[in-house]
Amino acid sequence: MTTPVLEARDVTMRFGGLTAVRSVDFTVNSGEIVGLIGPNGAGKTTFFNCLTGLYVPTEGTVSYQGKVLPPKPHMVTQAGIARTFQNIRLFANMTVLENVLVGRHTRTKEGLWSALLRGPGFRKAEKESEAKAMELLEFIGLAAKRDHLARNLPYGEQRKLEIARALASEPGLLLLDEPTAGMNPQETRATEELVFAIRDKGIAVLVIEHDMRFIFNLCDRVAVLVQGEKLVEGTSDVVQADDRVVAAYLGEPFEGAPGTAEAAEVEAAEAAADAESADAESAADTGSTEADSTTKGEAQ
Amino acid sequence: MTDTTTISPAATERGPVPLPLSLARLLVVVGAVGTIASAFLSWTWTSDFPGDLTVYGYPAGLQILALVGGVLTLLFGLTLWDVKWLRWLNPADATSPVFLTALSAFAVCWFTGIAIAVDLGGLVNLDPGAYVAMAASALPVAGALALPHPAPGTGIRGYLTKPQLPAPTKVSALTERVIITVGVALALLAFTYGIGIDNDASETFIGYLLLLVFAAWGLMHTGLVDRFATTAAHHKGFASALAFVAAVVFPFTQNDDHNANVGVNILIFATVALGLNIVVGLTGLLDLGYVAFLGVGAYAAALVSGSEYSRFSGVHFPFWAAALTGMAASLVFGVLIGAPTLRLRGDYLAIVTLGFGEIFRITVNNLDGTSGPNITRGPNGITQIPDLNIFGFNLGDSHDVLGHSLGRFANYLFLMLIVTAIVVLVFTRAADSRIGRSWIAIREDETAATAMGINGFRVKLIAFALGASLAGLAGTVMAHVNYSVNPQPYQFAGAAPPNSAFLLAAVVLGGMGTVSGPLLGASVLYLVPEKLQFLQNYELFAFGVALILLMRFRPEGIIANRRRQLEFHETGQLDVPAQETLSDDAAVTKAGA
Incomplete structure (x- = not known):
């Protein structure tokens, strides 16, 4: 059941003097949904790019199903890892169907010659690809829009299409980079359903996300990345309970911060101030009523 | 067509000329008839002006163009009266086609008048006919400006922007085929007329261009051009077969082999442009040294042609072998250039290809026996390339086919047509x-794309190599057509095609990513310098101005690829169902939320 699909060992990524990712060990098991969270600039996307071969890690290895991945994006996809992008990167001027067909590139092999000669093999492969692509479009619910240009789709559907395009390469592991960014709550919930459905197909999923509710609802396991280092990893309860995670997001109390004594003092002072202001208010109230009555009396 | 409502004149804004509507319509038609009549009068007293406009009752040169402009104006003018059998011409009931066709006749007549006065030295050279033409052609323009404004509140720009068009009515498949046939025949007619204009009669060619631009613009505003394009796309095989037939018919319409020569050169140029379209239009790689591949093919064919000036003069390959040699040489050259350069993106690739293009020309110039080994005979080139002989059919001789004598260039035109057909396929x-x-x-x-598993380098190299070998194929024919090859034409930019800048311009001007675009772009870019020889040194300047204007007003090229059109005109939702606008609104609100 828990065979590791993806294993990152000691991955370090340096850009010149800046270490964006520092010796991160990370595993995704088959049939698992794993979340990767962390404050902005924690190195999540850099780590993602190391996994998908867009960056070559300075140190460490990434292996997929026991085999070390070559550091080339197209070979990583060939091996069985597909991804989406944080800012949608669809082929804007291609139709919805064509976008998914491009995703099938690694699973077909018709070259230039078969395209020029158009033999029966070519037609069969094209038909099969189209059938598979339509199946995926039905799965995400965009079958009716197959001939629309990708650029004309509404935002949420573009996100979905990007997922369909990634699924077209028949991956064993799907990497989603902020799949709900910019979505409203309904769309986020729909995406949640979609990710569960993808998991049910037997595809492991790794999600980067800032939406904590989404992450904790969805993931079997969550890893927290802070300043390039993995801080905690565990179930949602473990991560949520961890003080260091809260500190990473909200900031830690600094040295010489107000202690309990000072806090109590402040509270007392506040209470006193409240009481005073309450007195003043009531005094003002009575004063004004008196004034009212006098003006009324004069008028009478 | 049936569901269009006629514009009620009271409710809409009127054009800038204050005339009653009925008078405006009358002006258009009367002016059009006057223009037609004026074509039968004498416009000048001497035949010194190109085209001989002196004869009464017999229109010639620019008068024929004025006549065509007048007829078009009349037809569109009559649509204003709801003439039943003309409804299809202007289904949107728009003002702008009337205005633009009127402008075409006006432009031709006034250009002619001014040209006569300037060429022959004074207004005294104008005959009454010219005055009649100028006055009559001005009337429809004034009339059109008094018609209901096409887009109220937009001023003069409203006349130049395309009106909203009703959805076209369905017609039977047979009718569609008839429409395609008529369209192709008209295109052949227009092309044949243009190519047939005497090289010295630049005035006539300018008039031809004026008429063509305004008339095409007007037709575009009626939606007829779009309808023709969709119809042709519907019957793709039929339309392309017909276009091929039209091209085959072309040499039979010519008495002089010179125009067939022009035709061959256009086809060579167009074929190379189509090969470049794979690299630039489909793959998006800006290649500024593409003409080198044409040169490689031409030189390879020349070396194995059996010419006595060839380094291997004993070698004489049959045409199929020579064509394969040319293609293979270009392919190898393409891979050699592509392998190191295609790792670069964007501007860097453009600069490196530009460099490699120049390296080819300079190398060929220096392989002359003194600066380097003697292979290409340097600037002298390889001359006296013998004519091709295919299956015992010598392309150099004239042959009588169907009672029409087809000269050397007509033979090569047929060969080039087959090559072009292969490249299109x-x-x-x-x-x-x-x-x-x-x-x-x-x-x-x-x-x-790479994240989707596409090996970017490999796929780009295939595009580069395929484009190169298609150019090489065209080059093998070119070597034989021109009897010789020399390094001079294979430069980056020059006054005449083919050179890399013109090839790229043919693709961009015609429309990237389409088949007909580069063919049309190449024809325009070949014919215009050929016919407007008075431009001489200003040719490149005029070319630059034309390109700037095109990029301002029609950045997607003359023939727009569906994708490109949407890319450049965000609002033009041409190809999507009606529900699209709804979901687009939703996208905006969601992105904003």
């Missing part, structure tokens, strides 16, 4: 396949 088939989709994906977003 390769282009369309490659574009619509797994490999073509990966090219377009690379053009759209290379990072995303």
